[in-house]
Amino acid sequence: MNQGIKIHLINTNKFKTNLIAIFLSTPLERENVTKNAVLSAVLRRGCEEFKDQEEISKELEEIYGADFDCGLDKIGKNHVFKFYIESINDEYLPKKNENLLQKSIDMLAEIVFDPFIQEEKFCKDYVNQEKENIKQIIEGKKDNKSSYSLFRCMEEMYKNEPEGLYKYGYVEDLEKIDEKNLYEYYKKLINECKIDIFVSGKIENADVKRILEENKNIKKLDSRDPIYNKKEFKKKKQLEKENIVNENQEVTQGKLVIGYDVINSENDEFDKNLKYIGMMYNAILGGTANSKLFQNVREKASLAYTANSRYYYNYGNILVMAGIEISNYEKALKIIKEQVEAMEKSDFSDEDISNAKKIIISNIESISDEQDSEIIYFFGQELSEDNISIEQYVEFIKKVNREEIVEFAKKIKINTIYFLK
Amino acid sequence: MQVIENLKVKEKAYIEKLKNGLTIIIVPKAGIRKKYVIFGTHYGSNDSKFIVPGENEVTEVPKGVAHFLEHKMFEQENGRNSLDVLSSLGVNANAYTTNTHTAFLYECTDNFYEALDEFMDYVQHPYFTDENVEKEKGIIGQEIMMYDDYPEWKVYLNALEAMYHNNPVKLDITGTIETISHIDKEILYKCYNTFYNPSNMCLVVCGDFVPEEILKEIEKRLINKNSSGEIKRIYEEEDESIVKPNIEVKMDVSIPLFTMGIKCKPANQTQKVKKDIAISILLNMIIGESSTLYQDLYKSGILLNSPSYEFDFTNEYAHILISGSSRNPQEFYNKLNEEIKNLKTNGLDKENFERIKKKLYGEYIKEYNDVSDIARMFLNDFMNGINSFEYLEEITSIDINYLEQVLKNDFDTEKMVFSVIKNS
Numbered sequence: 132m133n134q135g136i137k138i139h140l141i142n143t144n145k146f147k148t149n150l151i152a153i154f155l156s157t158p159l160e161r162e163n164v165t166k167n168a169v170l171s172a173v174l175r176r177g178c179e180e181f182k183d184q185e186e187i188s189k190e191l192e193e194i195y196g197a198d199f200d201c202g203l204d205k206i207g208k209n210h211v212f213k214f215y216i217e218s219i220n221d222e223y224l225p226k227k228n229e230n231l232l233q234k235s236i237d238m239l240a241e242i243v244f245d246p247f248i249q250e251e252k253f254c255k256d257y258v259n260q261e262k263e264n265i266k267q268i269i270e271g272k273k274d275n276k277s278s279y280s281l282f283r284c285m286e287e288m289y290k291n292e293p294e295g296l297y298k299y300g301y302v303e304d305l306e307k308i309d310e311k312n313l314y315e316y317y318k319k320l321i322n323e324c325k326i327d328i329f330v331s332g333k334i335e336n337a338d339v340k341r342i343l344e345e346n347k348n349i350k351k352l353d354s355r356d357p358i359y360n361k362k363e364f365k366k367k368k369q370l371e372k373e374n375i376v377n378e379n380q381e382v383t384q385g386k387l388v389i390g391y392d393v394i395n396s397e398n399d400e401f402d403k404n405l406k407y408i409g410m411m412y413n414a415i416l417g418g419t420a421n422s423k424l425f426q427n428v429r430e431k432a433s434l435a436y437t438a439n440s441r442y443y444y445n446y447g448n449i450l451v452m453a454g455i456e457i458s459n460y461e462k463a464l465k466i467i468k469e470q471v472e473a474m475e476k477s478d479f480s481d482e483d484i485s486n487a488k489k490i491i492i493s494n495i496e497s498i499s500d501e502q503d504s505e506i507i508y509f510f511g512q513e514l515s516e517d518n519i520s521i522e523q524y525v526e527f528i529k530k531v532n533r534e535e536i537v538e539f540a541k542k543i544k545i546n547t548i549y550f551l552k
Numbered sequence: 553m554q555v556i557e558n559l560k561v562k563e564k565a566y567i568e569k570l571k572n573g574l575t576i577i578i579v580p581k582a583g584i585r586k587k588y589v590i591f592g593t594h595y596g597s598n599d600s601k602f603i604v605p606g607e608n609e610v611t612e613v614p615k616g617v618a619h620f621l622e623h624k625m626f627e628q629e630n631g632r633n634s635l636d637v638l639s640s641l642g643v644n645a646n647a648y649t650t651n652t653h654t655a656f657l658y659e660c661t662d663n664f665y666e667a668l669d670e671f672m673d674y675v676q677h678p679y680f681t682d683e684n685v686e687k688e689k690g691i692i693g694q695e696i697m698m699y700d701d702y703p704e705w706k707v708y709l710n711a712l713e714a715m716y717h718n719n720p721v722k723l724d725i726t727g728t729i730e731t732i733s734h735i736d737k738e739i740l741y742k743c744y745n746t747f748y749n750p751s752n753m754c755l756v757v758c759g760d761f762v763p764e765e766i767l768k769e770i771e772k773r774l775i776n777k778n779s780s781g782e783i784k785r786i787y788e789e790e791d792e793s794i795v796k797p798n799i800e801v802k803m804d805v806s807i808p809l810f811t812m813g814i815k816c817k818p819a820n821q822t823q824k825v826k827k828d829i830a831i832s833i834l835l836n837m838i839i840g841e842s843s844t845l846y847q848d849l850y851k852s853g854i855l856l857n858s859p860s861y862e863f864d865f866t867n868e869y870a871h872i873l874i875s876g877s878s879r880n881p882q883e884f885y886n887k888l889n890e891e892i893k894n895l896k897t898n899g900l901d902k903e904n905f906e907r908i909k910k911k912l913y914g915e916y917i918k919e920y921n922d923v924s925d926i927a928r929m930f931l932n933d934f935m936n937g938i939n940s941f942e943y944l945e946e947i948t949s950i951d952i953n954y955l956e957q958v959l960k961n962d963f964d965t966e967k968m969v970f971s972v973i974k975n976s
Contacts, residue, residue: 145584146921147561184850188842192907196914223561223917225948256851264856267879271806276701381804381976383700421639430633433690436698454698482640489642489663496661500586501922 132343135355139509140339141331143499148217149232149332150502153243154510155212156325156359159205159293165265165300166316167203167210169308172261174214175201177247177254181238190238194231195219199242205298206514207445208360214243215503220333232334233342244321244348253310253317262308268299273380276551277437280386281450284549287376288390294446325357327513329506362515365447367394374547382551385457389467390547393447393539403517406444407527408535412543413442414487415479415536416470417451421486423470423479428453434463449543457552464548474540477533484533491528495521553578553763558941561920565930565941566763570771573751573779577930578766579758581923587664587759588923590657591675592931594754595747597725598651598868603784604746610786614734615720616692616727617743619649623692624740625656625674627684634674643667651721652866653935659924664759665769672773678744680737689732696726703803703973704875711811711873711971714799718788719869751779754934758927787868792817794969802976807856810881812888815967816863816870824865825942829912829950830958831863831872836908837900838891839874845891854880854887866936872962881972892963900959905952916943 132138157163181187191197197218204211218235221227247254273279282297289295328349330339343349369392393409410418417424417440428438438453451471455463473479498504498521512518519527554567566578597619601612625647626634638645643660645667656675658667699705712722726732757766794815819827839846841858849855859876878884919925919940933940 147917148921183847185842185844185847188840189907192842192911194910194914195917196911198918217918219914219917225560225913260851260853263853267807267856273804274703274806384694384697419639420635420645426636429691433687434694436691436694454694456694456697486640486642490639490644493642493644493661497586497659500584 133354135357136326136352139329140336144333146502147223149220150217151236151239152329152506153214154327156209158360159208159210164296165304168265168299169261171201171203171212173253173257174246176257178241179245180241182247194234203298208293236342240346240348253314255310258310262305266302269302276386280388280551284388284390284547287547323358325359331502367392369394369544373545376549378551384454386551387453388549389451391449391543392546394542394544408531408539409442409444411487411531412536412539413440415483416440416474419490428466434459477537492525495524558944560944561917575754577756578763579926580761582760584760585661586923588659588927589757590655590927590931591755592653592655593747594653594752594935596650596652598720599785601786605781613739614731615723616732618654619726620735621740622647622649622654623688627679629679634670637670638667641667649725676775680740685737693729703805703809707809707811707971707973710799711813711969714796714969715794715813715815717791717795719790721869749780750777756927756930758923794967798970800972803973805975807877808881809877809973811875811971813969814872816962818870821937825946828863829946830955833908834959835861837904854878854883885970913947
């Protein structure tokens with residue numbers, strides 16, 4: 132394959148299906164997020180061979196209900212277009228020689244690389260309508276209070292930085308987009324982005340390679356020095372004063388989100404182990420039913436049904452979230468802070484450490500039992516250039532010790548306290 | 553053990569009914585690391601009025617007991633919480649309650665048998681105290697309030713409320729803050745002893761197991777308990793009619809949400825699977841992604857994405873639900889009604905029918921990709937008296953005449969309700 136375009140084959144006989152994915156990675160920038168959102172929606176409207184959604188849907192149904200999916204993700208400082216098609220392995224079909232794998236690969240490549248174009252433009256109706264739909268998605272981000280609160284806290288922590296961008300963009304940027312400039316943008320993107328193609332299933336590598344090499348849409352892609360953000364070491368200092376953000380909405384239950392930074396000193400080098408230590412820290416603090424947050428906020432104080440924490444290792448953040456009665460704000464905040472302090476004081480048992488290891492390792496070991504998880508895992512490795520195998524991953528988790536977790540705990544500082552009430 | 557096999561998806565299920573009445577279903581999956589166990593009792597939020605085997609009096613308990621019990625099962629006499637114990641073994645444990653059953657489950661890669669010890673122990677040993685029951689009211693209260701802020705949940709419940717006069721399916725599974733305030737440990741024990749009897753339960757395992765071995769391991773961990781006999785469940789008489797055709801409330805939403813419901817007659821046991829498949833195909837043909845109706849509604853901006861649809865049924869009730877969001881729900885509803893009428897008059901398109909059949913065949917095969925999906929499917933179908941393989945058998949033989957009959961009988965405009973949530 133040409134430079135900047137990478138094929139990944141995953142041989143597995145665990146599934147009834149073959150899963151094919153095409154990922155396009157491009158830097159996350161305010162200028163482009165909204166365009167990306169509209170583009171991703173316009174591409175699924177139609178391509179040269181299947182001009183509209185009805186034709187696409189009918190073809191998918193015809194090949195035994197293949198699932199097509201596309202979405203956008205923020206991964207580190209990249210915006211990633213994800214296109215998938217999942218279809219049944221021929222072995223489980225009532226008829227022989229349907230060759231669904233080839234049909235699926237060809238169809239996916241068609242949708243991504245050969246869109247429906249009229250006079251060097253996207254179809255005007257598609258673009259206008261998808262702009263309206265994206266507007267609705269942007270305005271609808273408030274509808275799910277949990278994900279909205281997490282996003283808002285992140286946004287407050289990263290004002291005017293790519294990490295704080297909303298992945299579907301901004302309403303005020305929509306009006307500048309039309310069928311002509313969006314197509315120009317698409318051509319540039321396809322020529323510059325990093326392209327990764329995954330095929331997973333009970334497959335013959337030689338067959339798949341031949342299908343990919345002979346595919347007219349993949350063949351026409353040029354070599355590129357792909358433009359995307361590689362992993363970087365982000366320096367973070369403790370804030371002099373934490374941000375307090377209160378937002379009012381009509382809610383029965385308040386959502387408290389505390390955004391923590393994993394700070395480091397000027398001299399710190401990027402430590403590969405940080406990710407694994409952070410995962411361990413997070414599991415003990417709020418990642419499991421055994422965790423300090425679940426036990427103390429929910430089980431002991433009976434303040435919440437949800438109380439947990441998440442580790443965003445790409446960003447160097449931990450977000451703690453609890454759904455609480457609005458009047459219990461002070462009480463909940465106090466208990467949460469106590470749990471974070473306890474971590475710093477090494478106030479957790481050896482059992483907590485071994486439990487966290489078991490949970491995390493079990494999750495890692497399940498990766499290859501889920502077809503999409505396995506693809507996402509290898510894609511993550513590709514983007515970060517870590518190239519850690521699943522076995523190595525388990526070993527890194529096993530090696531994490533108490534001192535490292537406490538050392539990590541000392542770096543956890545509040546950036547923003549966000550409360551939706 | 554009874555062995556059933558499906559040659560299309562190339563899987564087998566081993567079924568054993570023990571003397572004490574417990575059914576065990578084993579679906580072996582060679583080469584998969586993940587293992588999944590689910591233990592269910594045929595006892596859900598709908599069962600609040602019943603006659604305990606051996607008694608004459610009717611027992612009526614507050615709404616929300618099944619769900620409350622689910623929460624409280626984890627508490628153990630030694631002061632430990634089984635969820636913590638399982639968690640500490642590195643397994644993912646959870647539980648859920650539906651209208652018709654309660655299920656406890658875990659999935660893991662390692663420590664399977666240690667986890668099985670704890671798992672089977674806690675489901676068979678309740679421990680309720682005044683204090684631990686009171687404490688749970690705070691947590692469940694927050695869970696109820698969390699659902700209060702989910703418009704998707706509200707619009708669904710409202711549709712059921714418009715459909716059913718008396719059937720408890722229309723009520724919140726959790727109960728309300730008021731109903732759960734009346735729950736105490738005596739009520740919990742009474743319901744536990746009634747419904748958590750082996751004869752009312754089913755255990756499903758899926759993973760890389762030798763069926764005979766895992767069966768022995770399960771039997772070893774069962775406590776001695778006899779089959780209790782039939783539990784008489786009392787559901788109030790439900791009229792065939794709906795309560796009201798429309799229900800609309802205001803909530804903070806960025807786009808109106810809707811759930812359209814059709815009240816149907818429950819199918820008899822032999823027809824259940826066939827009818828379920830027929831309705832799935834019909835719903836695909838009416839409003840699925842390739843349907844003319846959906847394409848028109850999408851292009852005209854009335855729908856932004858394809859609505860979800862389902863057919864929900866037990867022996868007591870059956871209904872079709874179509875849910876989604878729309879800029880103009882009323883217009884959607886009108887067009888949907890027109891299309892149903894149109895298909896009734898002009899008949900179904902043979903080509904569409906064959907294509908949707910292929911789609912469903914693929915969907916049924918995909919259900920066998922993941923141990924958790926398989927185990928949950930077998931449990932859920934068991935609670936409905938169905939063996940999951942039946943779907944793959946029936947789909948190939950279903951014909952278009954049967955579909956037209958179902959369309960005429962079950963898509964009855966007199967039985968339709970429309971629930972909407974709009975911005976205040």
